[in-house]
Amino acid sequence: MGNFVVVIDDSLTVRKIMEVSLRREGFEVISFPDGLQAIDALNRNEITVPDLILLDVGLPKMDGYQVARTLKQKNRFGNTVIIMLSGRDGVFDKIKGRLAGAKEYITKPFKPIEVIAAVRANLGIQEQAVPSQAARGYSY
Amino acid sequence: MVTEAKTLRGSLKEFGLVEILQMMGLGNMTGALHLHLPDRTGIIYFHEGALVTCSELTTEALTLGHVLQQLRMATAEQLDQAYSLQTQDPLGKRIGELLVEWRIISREQLRDALKTQVLWTIRELAQWREGTYEFLPGHHFVAEGQPLRIDVTRVVMEVLRYTQEWDELQSFLPDGMSTHLGMTSEIPQGPAFRFDQPTWQIITQINKRHTIRRIASAIRRPELDVARQAVPLIEHGLLRVKKSGSKPGLPQHAQRLSMESFDLFSLLSKIEQEWLSRRTPETQLIAFAQFINWTMDNLSETCEQNGISLAPDTLEKLLVREQLTEIDGYPLPLYQNHIVMEEFSQHCRQLFGARHAEVTEAVQFYHHASDVLQRALRAAFQAINARIASPIERMQNQETWEALFMGFQGEQPPE
Numbered sequence: 001m002g003n004f005v006v007v008i009d010d011s012l013t014v015r016k017i018m019e020v021s022l023r024r025e026g027f028e029v030i031s032f033p034d035g036l037q038a039i040d041a042l043n044r045n046e047i048t049v050p051d052l053i054l055l056d057v058g059l060p061k062m063d064g065y066q067v068a069r070t071l072k073q074k075n076r077f078g079n080t081v082i083i084m085l086s087g088r089d090g091v092f093d094k095i096k097g098r099l100a101g102a103k104e105y106i107t108k109p110f111k112p113i114e115v116i117a118a119v120r121a122n123l124g125i126q127e128q129a130v131p132s133q134a135a136r137g138y139s140y
Numbered sequence: 141m142v143t144e145a146k147t148l149r150g151s152l153k154e155f156g157l158v159e160i161l162q163m164m165g166l167g168n169m170t171g172a173l174h175l176h177l178p179d180r181t182g183i184i185y186f187h188e189g190a191l192v193t194c195s196e197l198t199t200e201a202l203t204l205g206h207v208l209q210q211l212r213m214a215t216a217e218q219l220d221q222a223y224s225l226q227t228q229d230p231l232g233k234r235i236g237e238l239l240v241e242w243r244i245i246s247r248e249q250l251r252d253a254l255k256t257q258v259l260w261t262i263r264e265l266a267q268w269r270e271g272t273y274e275f276l277p278g279h280h281f282v283a284e285g286q287p288l289r290i291d292v293t294r295v296v297m298e299v300l301r302y303t304q305e306w307d308e309l310q311s312f313l314p315d316g317m318s319t320h321l322g323m324t325s326e327i328p329q330g331p332a333f334r335f336d337q338p339t340w341q342i343i344t345q346i347n348k349r350h351t352i353r354r355i356a357s358a359i360r361r362p363e364l365d366v367a368r369q370a371v372p373l374i375e376h377g378l379l380r381v382k383k384s385g386s387k388p389g390l391p392q393h394a395q396r397l398s399m400e401s402f403d404l405f406s407l408l409s410k411i412e413q414e415w416l417s418r419r420t421p422e423t424q425l426i427a428f429a430q431f432i433n434w435t436m437d438n439l440s441e442t443c444e445q446n447g448i449s450l451a452p453d454t455l456e457k458l459l460v461r462e463q464l465t466e467i468d469g470y471p472l473p474l475y476q477n478h479i480v481m482e483e484f485s486q487h488c489r490q491l492f493g494a495r496h497a498e499v500t501e502a503v504q505f506y507h508h509a510s511d512v513l514q515r516a517l518r519a520a521f522q523a524i525n526a527r528i529a530s531p532i533e534r535m536q537n538q539e540t541w542e543a544l545f546m547g548f549q550g551e552q553p554p555e
Binding site (some may be wrong): 011012013014015016017020021024087108109110111112113 | 403405406408409410412413414416533536537539540543544546547
């Protein structure tokens with residue numbers, strides 16, 4: 001079973017991009033459009049504790065910093081790595097992310113390959129060779 | 141055999157392809173069946189129990205071009221001409237469509253050839269005695285045009301007939317139609333051998349074409365006939381079997397036109413981020429034009445990586461084909477695969493800066509322009525996506541860009 005990643009972003013496009021990209025690399029992925037739904041699912045044990053969370057900063061209802069702080073206050077998420085995704089790249093935003101418990105801060109627009117590299121690096125997973133075309137089930 | 145809510149998988153040793161095909165037909169199943177050997181992959185798509193398409197990923201796989209030559213529907217020269225045009229216009233028509241347009245084959249012949257390609261591919265896949273299978277329900281094949289629909293019973297009959305015949309040929313041609321053959325360097329021992337015309341045709345192509353499939357295509361005869369005639373030559377020691385030249389991958393022509401390296405998701409992320417910063421109708425329309433230009437830039441880069449150069453009128457051809465060259469009588473200004481931004485922006489500024497009396501005209505232009513530009517962008521994505529080899533990736537890509545377009549709709553147009 002692959003590492004488990006939760007994506008929290010109000011953009012359906014970002015959720016789709018990251019779900020597909022991560023699954024193609026062998027990760028298990030679940031995504032949520034806002035932090036409250038994610039926290040609720042985690043608190044109810046509807047999903048297992050993720051190895052990593054990709055967390056958008058500009059979320060509705062509760063922003064990404066608050067979501068990160070809420071999760072990091074609980075011991076069971078102590079080992080869960082949080083990577084922030086944001087359209088803002090100011091130094092202050094990055095510091096806020098770090099203070100809320102995020103390990104990394106990625107600015108939008110992003111290249112999925114770079115996000116995957118950050119996910120791997122933070123989970124201590126070695127870079128994989130590009131899956132062969134045969135393994136990806138190509139046809140033409 | 142293991143069944144879960146979502147997948148069905150097991151070993152081909154225990155449950156052969158014929159049994160799986162029958163099960164798919166009886167169960168009216170829709171989805172993708174993947175067959176795996178350590179270095180080979182086959183994929184078969186079903187829709188409501190009927191077979192839709194089938195392919196194997198190797199550099200020596202059966203292509204439509206092979207079938208058209210072997211069935212004498214098209215010549216190598218005609219196919220080369222079509223390939224050559226396709227490499228200049230990667231978003232243009234595919235080989236079969238071009239041949240129909242040039243009246244070399246009819247639309248019915250094209251469908252027959254595509255069906256033959258599926259049947260001949262699947263009868264070879266059915267010879268795998270080892271390996272695994274996995275059925276992914278609900279995975280649809282995204283087809284361009286009318287998809288094929290082949291009755292499973294017909295496929296099973298063809299597979300059984302072929303298997304019976306192939307059992308006798310298998311030991312001489314271990315890699316099927318991709319078996320690599322060469323002339324022996326020593327004079328064969330044994331009785332004198334007389335060659336008839338068809339056999340001599342095969343011999344003349346051995347050193348040039350090497351595999352049964354390529355020889356059959358060159359001499360324009362069905363590959364099974366060529367295989368039958370090649371076997372006695374191997375038996376008599378005139379030909380010898382070499383190590384297979386087949387490798388996982390795409391056939392050469394398909395490889396050059398492949399859009400695997402087109403980084404669609406980075407482009408979608410960039411487009412979305414830019415879209416979020418555009419608040420006024422004028423800037424939103426200009427953004428749509430910019431998105432089309434970015435897509436064409438990425439396409440041009442991908443073509444360069446594939447060793448082909450994008451024809452400067454690719455965007456124009458695409459827009460003409462989709463009937464998207466103008467908005468309310470205003471022709472989109474095009475130059476070298478770009479919408480000329482300066483000119484288009486100026487036109488938008490003029491319209492949206494107009495006095496109150498002309499607001500209705502501006503609103504109407506916004507709606508039409510937004511529709512035309514989004515359709516153009518979608519058409520470009522679809523054309524690029526059609527050159528992605530994996531049907532699963534094609535489907536995932538489409539789902540992702542549809543999410544982006546839903547985001548465009550979420551923005552309120554001007555009143």
